[in-house]
Amino acid sequence: MTRIDRKFADLRAQGRKAFVAYVMAGDPDFDTSLELIRGLPGAGVDIIEMGLPFTDPMADGPTIQLAGQRALEAGQTLDRTLAMARAFREEDDTTPIVLMGYYNPIYARGVARFLEQAKEAGIDGLIVVDLPPEEDDELCIPAQAAGLNFIRLATPTTDDRRLPKVLQNTSGFVYYVSITGITGAAAAQAGDVGPEVSRIKAQTDLPVIVGFGIRSPESARAIAAVADGAVVGTAIVKLVEEGRPVPEILDFVKGLADGAHSA
Template identity: 75%
Template sequence: MTRIDDTFAALKAQGRKAFVSYVMAGDPDFDKSLEIVKGLPGAGVDIIELGLPFTDPMADGPTIQLAGQRALEGGMTLKRTLALATEFRKENNTTPIVMMGYYNPIYSMGVDAFLVAAREAGIDGLIVVDLPPEEDDELCLPAQAAGLNFIRLATPTTDAKRLPKVAENTSGFVYYVSITGITGSAEADAGDVAPEVTRIRDTVGLPVIVGFGVNTPEKSKAIAEVADGVVVGSAIVAQIALGKSTQEVLDFVRTLADGAHAA
């Protein structure tokens, strides 16, 4: 059992849905990013998705691309991202952290070294966008052997033939991408999402969390009503890009979390 498993078990017992927030590590700088991450649980966040900055983020729209560029220009690296998680864990040992990003920085560090460092930093799960199930030997299976959840993405184009392969070594939860496109490019529709969530949950047997296209408390509530939880990323990152104070960012996050928890 990981912190992710424990969190979903506790939420289920309470009859609540999960609220997951995405922020880019190191945006706009290390110190403010750490302040925001430390404040997320108090703002109602159940699981933190911590973005790993990368130069070529193929699944991300302009908002998150620019956040990654700001972080990289500020000197953020994989090792510093892990250092940020380590600092967070000094005050919080219960909120799960899922690192979301791309394989190249992990490959450059070395899988074995990365997994040791990730465990020591308190990382609970990984979402690695550019590693398909056919490459599970590369990172997925070693990560699970090391005690980390490896979380897959499913999309509107993941059909009945493909879904069992996606589910094969998935753990923790499934991240359902509600739109066909990149982050921040369109709005999720609960009517479209509901049957897909049911289909995926029935096939995989894990909680299904919906992301992409959720940007208001009302949308957060609507999507959480038909899923096991909701992820918001671009809308939060946009607040950081506007130069909002840490408290202003966290106040905005709370409205989104309240929406999900009202479902």
């Protein structure tokens, strides 16, 4: 079992939903970003999604794009992102970390070398948004052989013909994108999400976590009530963009986590 598998088993045993927080690694700088990431478990975060900054983030809205630019300008690299995971693991060996990004930096590093380094750094899963199931031999299958979960996105446009292909080699959890479009584009609606989550769960035993468009404790609670948990990214990253101090950001995260956990 991976840390992700163990986390969901623990949550099920407690009758609790998951709260997942996304932050961009290295935004606005290495030290601030590491301080924030280290504080997330204490704020109630069950799983950390750590964004790997990339120059052409096609699935991300303006807030996440700018976060990636800030991180790159501050000198964030793949190596520094893995170093951040290692530093986190010095204090926390249980909270799962999912690295979320694009294939280019991984391809440039070399898949085998990257997977070895990611595993050694304490990464538990990957979300690589620009690798479709047709390319599973590129990274998905090797990642799972290396002991990392490969988490796939399903969207409102993933119809019943496409869904089995999407689920085929997915592990850890399924990330359901609640809206059509880029991150931060619209608000998630539980009434729309619930039937879609049920449709996915009819075809898999994996937890279904919902992200995109969740900005408040109330929306985190509403979404978690119809899924296995909620993901928040843009609303957190926006506070980093505004230069809010880390304790203030963590207070905001705790409110979101409390919302999801109360579902």
